[in-house]
Amino acid sequence: MSGAAEYVIDSRSGRVGQVMAREGGSVQLRPLGGGREWDCPPDAVDPALPGEVLRARVAELNRAGRLP
Template sequence: MNAVGEGGYVIDSRDGRIGRVTGREGPYVQLRPPGGGRVGDCPPEALRHVPPALLLRARVRERNRQGRLP
């Protein structure tokens, strides 16, 4: 997979979860779930591109969460 920059969405193929790239820590890429939550580490070789429909769903989830914040 080509490198995805910070802020891009990817799938962790180990568990199928979508995450937004927040940075790198050592050999791992750090991912935050759409809508917030704990950042998790993922080895770069486990990253996959997100299909368009799932990407749209992730972005909507984030926007909805942002609308609920004070």
């Protein structure tokens, strides 16, 4: 294992997530800004291109910047 993070898109929702584990027939994903993980069926996971990961990171930073 290379140790590099793997980022994918949940094709059901369009959300980009970091792969945390593959267990019990599910892929466990975590939002890029951290937070609660969610389960995704393996057939609903698509590789995220670098530009898609960057857009998701920028959107998270913008969202976090608007919080009080």
